[in-house]
Amino acid sequence: MPSKPSVAPQQTCSVKFCLLDADYTTDKESGKTIVKLIGIDEQGNSILVLDSSFEPYFYILSKKGKKKELIEKLEKSSLVTRIDEVSRIVEGNEEKVLQVFVIVPASTGKVRESVKRLDSVKGTYEYSVNFYKRYMMNRGIYPLDWLEIEGEEIENETAYKKVVKAVSIKKMSSKELPTLNVLAFDTEVVDKKLIMISFVAKNFKKVLTYKKAKNAEVCKDEKQMLQRFVEIVNEQDPDVIVTFNGDQFDFEVIRQRADELNVPLKLNRDASVLKGVRRGQTTAARLQGRIHIDLFPFIDTVLAPQLQFEAITLNDVSEELLGESKTDMSFEGMLQSWKSGKMEDVVKYCLNDSKLTIKLAEILLPQVLELSRASGQLPFDSSRMAYGTLVESFFLRKGVEHNTLAPEAPHFAEVEKRRRQRPYVGGYVKEPKVGLHENIAVFDFRSLYPSIIVTYNLSPETYNCKHKDCKTNKVPDMKHHFCTKIKGFIPTHLKSILEHRQEIKSRMKNYSRGSAEWKQLDEEQKAIKILANATYGYLAYAGSRWYSREAAESAAAYGRYHIQQTIKDAEKTGFEVLYADTDSVFVKTKKGSIEKLAEDFQKKINKSLPGILELELQGIYTRGLFVPQKIGTYTAKKRYALIDENGEVTVRGFEAVRRDWCDMAKDLQHNVLRLVLQNNQSEAVKKVKHAVEKIKKRKVTISDIAVRTMLGKELTEYKATGPHIAVARKLQKQGHEMPQGTVISYIITKGAGSISQRAEPTDKISIKDYDIDYYLHNQILAVALRVLGSLGYKEEDLCY
DNA sequence: CCGCTACGGGG
């Protein structure tokens, strides 16, 4: 960090750059806290801007008549630099509060701690807002803003093209995204040692390893490979580094190996060494000057709920988002190749992972950046944040922009208490009419919960207000009421982003679908949708500042009320209601055109809905299969499959076909489902019968019937013995090493005892050993009956 | 039935 001004006469300069990252540091000489703003200019040069004009502070609301006493006490503290008196809205009321400035960010908590119990203190506020976040909020700066900086350029020996000490910072209006230099990398690890590293950027790809290999740079050993890794990152000088699970895996291994092998990890632009930052139970790899975007946490927290992959693996995610998968090679295959020296396979495998990662980044990075813009959090943070914190940072900003102090964050005991609350009643579910149906229309409420929060003014401060007229405004089937006179904090700002989203959507109409402008606007509106939808959950989130279980509970009650009304109206109109869940209703008609009837119904309902509530016609389907939600004690969330007139199939909730099912069973269910939707039940039954025969006559391969499970931890750490653990222990006794991460492939054999006792490793088994009965009833027929059972088929119908 | 622990992704 350059802290000294250069000896040469300082050069005044002006730069315009797009903000990508921020941090802060304390200058050792002056003791001042310096905010670091990191970004790139129009030419793609990396810029570091230093701003020492911002001071840390927090707020105190004093008790009546005790202000003087409090100020005197505060002035005695060596940590306090000055005290201002300002006007802010506190819990709905305008108050005069003390703004207490302190020497360094860490002092806010210390000073607050020393005064919070004084009887002159009524409340303390915003003492735990991170300094760079505080800075961005107060200055109205959002990530990806273009900033115009006037200042002095400082000589530096860092990888930044320019380091500027800011004198003034102005926001510009451009919303353009800069061209970023993005580098993806992936490592392969065997026995906790790095064996290979691959990189892919726009015009660059490389593989490092230390066994002789074609198409790779062959290093002397692991240490030299790590050194080359550092060199290559610096040569490529990326603005963004992308990984898939780099926080918890790749960077973690790299750090450990670099430690062991004594390789300084100078990956940062300021020439410092990589450090991990604690984020909850996990560590994130945060680089200085380069944003490390780990796609895994982003997909896990933000995208997973909207998508339908079975697991968040690079393979499944790539298949869904890119329509392509990893190479045909399995991990075991790769391992085999490494051990036997078939290096071209390993190189291909490793490089492909980086290729997929960068392709995913092409799609996901714009989403991360728009989410940053919408939430006000840096890309590094917004890509790792859980919904609760993401929503909260948005409202914190709105508070600052509207002179409103955020409620104090709940303390540990309070969070615990909130967590222990009995769960409240959620959305309404109408059990599906099991079977195959035709001429189906699906309706859903557009952004149901956000619309309800806005329409009914649900917010912590509007709950059970004192106004006489509001008291009759009861939530359906609840004792609660919400204010009808004064707009609440949450509904006000939620409404404004919903309107902003509509405005973006109407602007999108000016561009042709799929154009660059259209795509950027689309990402922007999707990011806002994510925030808006998460606000409902935020009201009931235990860590929330704007916590109101009553508001969340009421949103659910209003939701149930409206969906039930819609069901009643649909029935009155002559539809048969097949299924309903929370915000969607599935109906069918026996006579007339489903399209026409559905459109008329939608219009009619919308005329009767209050506020901003709106029912949408989600789609028309030629055929649909609905299966029971309860099978024994197991309750599926949503389980149906639909086909439209173009033959497009939508499947929900059959995902129970995951682990513990063999490939043959998985494939069979897939085929059966499609055939049923194509109204070809006889062919579906034939397929099942055929599979049954194959199992009975042992005309299958081991791989068809193998179940694969990975050892998630060391074998000794398992207390419970599932089938894969039993197999692993058997293998270990035979002298095989069974480290964490070993994939156990097993089949169930004939004989007596539990499934675990009868599980055997695949490599020692012949096709005559498997238990026909188990595969018939617990795999093939089980999976087939999930689909065909709802159509009245019994086991005996599916066997010859 | 409840409460606790371990897990995920990566290799």
Place this chain on the structure above:
DNA sequence: GGGTACGTAGCGG
């Protein structure tokens, strides 16, 4: 660095 995930499956009591 006053930012310390999170929701759930599966086990044992």
